Amino acid sequence: MNTQEINQEKAEAFAERMLGVVNEASVALMTSVGHRTGLFDAMAGLAPSTSAQIASAAGRNERYVREWLGAMVTGGIVEYDPENGTYRLPAEHAVWLTRAATPDNLAVTAQWIPLLGSVEDEIVEAFTKGGGVPYSAYPRFHQVMAEESAQTVVAALNGSILPLVDGLVGRLESGIDALDVGSGSGRAVNFVAGVYPNSRYDISEEGVSRARAEAEKQGLTNASFEVRDAAALGESERYDLITTFDVIHDQARPAAVLAGIAAALRPGGVYLMQDIAGSSHVEKNLEHPLGPFTYTISTMHCMTVSLAQGGAGLGAMWGEEKAREMLADAGFGTVEVRQLPHDFINNYYIVRKS
Ligand SMILES: C[S@@+](CC[C@H](N)C(=O)[O-])C[C@H]1O[C@@H](n2cnc3c(N)ncnc32)[C@H](O)[C@@H]1O
Numbered sequence: 001m002n003t004q005e006i007n008q009e010k011a012e013a014f015a016e017r018m019l020g021v022v023n024e025a026s027v028a029l030m031t032s033v034g035h036r037t038g039l040f041d042a043m044a045g046l047a048p049s050t051s052a053q054i055a056s057a058a059g060r061n062e063r064y065v066r067e068w069l070g071a072m073v074t075g076g077i078v079e080y081d082p083e084n085g086t087y088r089l090p091a092e093h094a095v096w097l098t099r100a101a102t103p104d105n106l107a108v109t110a111q112w113i114p115l116l117g118s119v120e121d122e123i124v125e126a127f128t129k130g131g132g133v134p135y136s137a138y139p140r141f142h143q144v145m146a147e148e149s150a151q152t153v154v155a156a157l158n159g160s161i162l163p164l165v166d167g168l169v170g171r172l173e174s175g176i177d178a179l180d181v182g183s184g185s186g187r188a189v190n191f192v193a194g195v196y197p198n199s200r201y202d203i204s205e206e207g208v209s210r211a212r213a214e215a216e217k218q219g220l221t222n223a224s225f226e227v228r229d230a231a232a233l234g235e236s237e238r239y240d241l242i243t244t245f246d247v248i249h250d251q252a253r254p255a256a257v258l259a260g261i262a263a264a265l266r267p268g269g270v271y272l273m274q275d276i277a278g279s280s281h282v283e284k285n286l287e288h289p290l291g292p293f294t295y296t297i298s299t300m301h302c303m304t305v306s307l308a309q310g311g312a313g314l315g316a317m318w319g320e321e322k323a324r325e326m327l328a329d330a331g332f333g334t335v336e337v338r339q340l341p342h343d344f345i346n347n348y349y350i351v352r353k354s
Helices: 008-036 039-044 051-058 062-074 106-110 112-117 120-129 141-164 168-174 187-195 208-218 254-264 291-307 319-329
Strands: 079-081 086-088 177-181 200-204 223-226 239-245 265-276 334-340 343-352
Touching (some): 008 112, 039 051, 051 062, 062 079, 062 086, 106 112, 106 141, 112 141, 120 291, 141 187, 168 239, 177 254, 187 208, 187 223, 208 223, 239 254, 254 319, 265 319
Parallel strands (some): 177 200, 200 223, 239 265
Antiparallel strands (some): 079 086
8 A cells, every 4th residue: 555645635636537537528428429319410400499309300219319418418518498498509519519510520539439438348358368459349440430531531631631742733633653551441542533533543451342332433433442451562663652541550560561662652752641640758748639539549449459460559659759760660761740730630741762
């Protein structure tokens, strides 16, 4: 037992904080439910309404909706008028919580909390046994990732991400060969392929069936999709542009993936790597706006899916220092790091061989 004297004031302040943590975590879980059930979308279009009216507008069960509204009112998300028994989602909140608010819909991001919680038992076990939890244990991962990616990547590709690389938009217009590694549901590729019909896109990834279906729906003939292990690309000087969006830190063999990307780039080509912003040193992340969230998503997903394959387990917070070191080891000569105002969670690394 630690015999250190307890500062009573500090202890009480901490207890208060922890109660706040439990409340805010509950709000996050109920925010995810509000998104998935369409309740925020329904409420945004309604005047102050009763729980029955809201349930009917969203096509949901009134008893559940009323209990959810209790959490939303006490959590400060929804306003309640006890005289009329009506609930209202303020417009100032709706602009961060509805599908119409995309790409600013934070309810999409709140879904990570229950998604990560769904593997808590397996993670607790791994704290003793080691190893990891495989991708297959997260049935909603690809869906939530695609929603998140639509907001942080797709919505900003043309306006701000692609213009980060000098001359890239012009080259895409005239036609280049591009590869997106670890593309999830392929939304970024299909978007860029649609905007730049002269360029050709390959993706290498697991979720190709969704990506193919989407490309077919859009009538794209310049995007092709392949299931391939990113650690064994085996290509030589074949692409002018290679992208990875939120991929490298999850990899079982990240060094092999980066070396394969370096080999696959043509001379003069560029590798654009989006990855979590942060330092490799925890003490430098104290001011990180989403520090607890990024280490949590790492423990509960990014690090563990890599460890499940006997991999490196870099984790989401591998940090800029480690990223630069690994890029240099892979044979890249220049690395420029940029950030974009819409996406403070990520760094954009503009990487060239020389
Ligand atoms: C965090 S997700 C990012 C997905 C996508 N880039 C996006 O922004 O939506 C990481 C992706 O890497 C893929 N991945 C992991 N290991 C891989 C490997 N060895 N080869 C190819 N893809 C891999 C996963 O299936 C997953 O779709």
